[in-house]
Amino acid sequence: MELRHLISFLAIADELHFGRAAASLHLAQPSLSQHLRRLERSVGVELVARNSHEVRLTPAGEAFLGLARDIVAKVDQAGAAARAAAAGKVGTLRIGYNFPAGQRILPGVLTTLDSRHPAIDVEMFELRTGPQLAALAEGKLDVAMVYGKPSSTSLRSRHLLRVPLVAIVGEKHRWAGRRRVPFGELAAESCVLFNRAQSAAMYDTILSAAQSSGIRLTIAEEVDDPGATAILAAIKPVVGFASAARGVFGGTPGSPRTTSVALYDPVPILDLYVAWSDARNPLVEAFLGCLPATLT
Incomplete structure (x- = not known):
């Protein structure tokens, strides 16, 4: 099984048209067809069905598609990591x-990263813990800053901070103006929570405090977006x-x-971790090297 054959298959799967797929790869159509035939012989099943009216993936092709994308993506990531290492950590984190x-954490770390490694570009995504870990596993993120120590054996992590949780209420709520309340008073309140998959550590911390x-x-409402x-x-x-960090902002202007x-x-207290794949990545190493030794 050759990488170019996988790339040709993915182009066919994306276009469902041999002419357009060949053009996207700057190949002659007969060469593209030959790549597909060789791939199908290697796999041992038909992956693409076509007639004079349509091109479609077979059930085997549908099953093969996701893993084929992962393989090509991993090869691309490997090449990017090699080039970054050869060029002294150049790329997008x-x-x-x-x-x-x-x-x-990020303001100081990114300032240090830019001064030490100005050729590294950064893309940032504010997400809850669950979506971050899913994106990390799928190779869509290089670093995640999440609540709770990740349990996956394919991830490495480092503890950063302890983060207290606070209650959020409207200005007309009977708690407004109070500096603090015992957790037990929530027994008389209706609460807004979120799906556990969004942030298992935060969800469990809240319910554990209630149990204690x-x-x-x-639970009167279940909303996954913190702004909502x-x-x-x-x-x-x-x-x-x-x-507590989000709580002090008191809502967005005009709302x-x-x-x-x-x-x-x-x-209720959460532990904040930085997590990353155990596969070596020079860009991640550069980022981790910019984290302070201790955080308070």
Whole structure:
């Protein structure tokens, strides 16, 4: 099985037209057809069915497609890593992060990275932990800054910070103006939560605090976007949850305001980690080298 044959198959799968696929690869159509035949002989099954009216993937071709994309992507990543190493760390580093990381860690780290490695470009994506880890596993991110130590054996991680959670309420909520409340008082409140897959560590920390307080939370709304959580808390008599870093912002300009209230007995606390693939990547190594030894 040759890489060029996989690339030809992917072009056919994308275009579902041999002429356009050949043109996209700057190949003659007979050469493209030959690549496909050789790939199918190597795999042992028909991957593409065609007649005078249409070109389509067979069920075997559909099953083969995703893994073929992964193989070609991994080869591209390997080439990029090799070129970056040869050129002294040149390339684009894709960083996932959450709000506390964006506020407390990235500004300083990126300043240091730019001064030490000015040829490294950075792309940043603010996401919850679940989507970050999925993107890291799929090779769409190089670094993730997430809640909770990742359990995957294919990932490495380093602890960065401990992040307290706070309650978020609207300015007319009966808690507004209070500096802090015991967690157990949430028994009398309706709460806004999110799907656990979005951030398992945060979800479990909140429910663990409720269990420690001997209460059961009433979940009135389930919203995955933190901004939408703040809007709901601002306009409804509900309580949302956020990191203390996000809580101090009190909503976006022009929208209904929220206020944060510290929680205690217990204080729900999250551990923030930086995570990356265990495959060597010089760009990731450069980023990690710019992280301070200790963070407070």
